[in-house]
Amino acid sequence: MNKPLRGKVALVxxxxxxxxxxxxxxxxxxxxxxxxxxxxxxxxxxxxxRSLAAYDVEALAxxxxxxxxxxxxxTVSAVIEEFGHLDLLVNNAGIFESAALEDISVEQWDxxxxxxxxxxxxxxxxxxxxxCATKGRIINIGSLGGSHPWATHAHYCTSKAALHMLSQTMAxxxxxxxSVNCIAPGMIVQGEVDAAYEHLxxxxxxxxxxxxxxIAAAALFFATAPTFITGQLxxxxxxxxx
Numbered sequence: 001m002n003k004p005l006r007g008k009v010a011l012v013x014x015x016x017x018x019x020x021x022x023x024x025x026x027x028x029x030x031x032x033x034x035x036x037x038x039x040x041x042x043x044x045x046x047x048x049x050r051s052l053a054a055y056d057v058e059a060l061a062x063x064x065x066x067x068x069x070x071x072x073x074x075t076v077s078a079v080i081e082e083f084g085h086l087d088l089l090v091n092n093a094g095i096f097e098s099a100a101l102e103d104i105s106v107e108q109w110d111x112x113x114x115x116x117x118x119x120x121x122x123x124x125x126x127x128x129x130x131x132c133a134t135k136g137r138i139i140n141i142g143s144l145g146g147s148h149p150w151a152t153h154a155h156y157c158t159s160k161a162a163l164h165m166l167s168q169t170m171a172x173x174x175x176x177x178x179s180v181n182c183i184a185p186g187m188i189v190q191g192e193v194d195a196a197y198e199h200l201x202x203x204x205x206x207x208x209x210x211x212x213x214x215i216a217a218a219a220l221f222f223a224t225a226p227t228f229i230t231g232q233l234x235x236x237x238x239x240x241x242x
């Protein structure tokens with residue numbers, strides 16, 4: 001089988017479940033030794049590691065509080081200690097919340113930015129020397145909400161818009177050593193779909209909501225594409241944002 005990532009080492013944050021898990025599994029299927037982080041989902045993380053190892057790669061789950069700079073540094077150090085190098089960082093972990101703009105508290109605002117914007121910055125900064133050494137890559141997971149204002153998700157949309165700009169800034173600042181790109185998922189569903197999501201599917205030109213596998217395929221593209229592709233925002237939304 002074709003293994004375009006054979007011998008590479010990937011770190012995917014927040015990958016015990018959902019989109020992060022699908023990204024990690026896709027990278028492992030491509031041959032990458034894969035480390036994932038988790039905060040509260042230890043059981044799911046251990047299960048994901050077993051699934052990763054089934055692709056005949058080395059796999060590691062690391063408890064990491066992405067709000068804590070020291071925890072981030074310890075995570076990157078653990079990856080280097082285990083695998084010896086790092087080729088790909090996927091900043092996937094994020095939080096999502098609905099709230100009326102006038103009701104958003106300072107604590108809610110700061111919590112959103114701590115995970116969705118500050119953590120990718122700190123993780124990338126910690127990984128920087130290792131990615132420079134391997135001429136590696138960073139993939140940030142943004143959101144359609146970072147490009148379109150959703151009235152009931154102001155703090156979320158703003159945090160993702162900042163991540164989109166951070167991705168472009170990283171791409172410019174760290175070239176030619178590291179390529180940096182960003183994926184902006186639209187409406188992604190898993191499992192049973194409620195009526196609200198079905199309504200959005202009907203509004204989507206491709207007549208369906210997205211899946212975690214759609215996002216994982218985009219991550220694999222950026223992980224294996226020419227490094228000349230950098231600073232790009234790839235929206236995966238079936239045309240919903242058009």
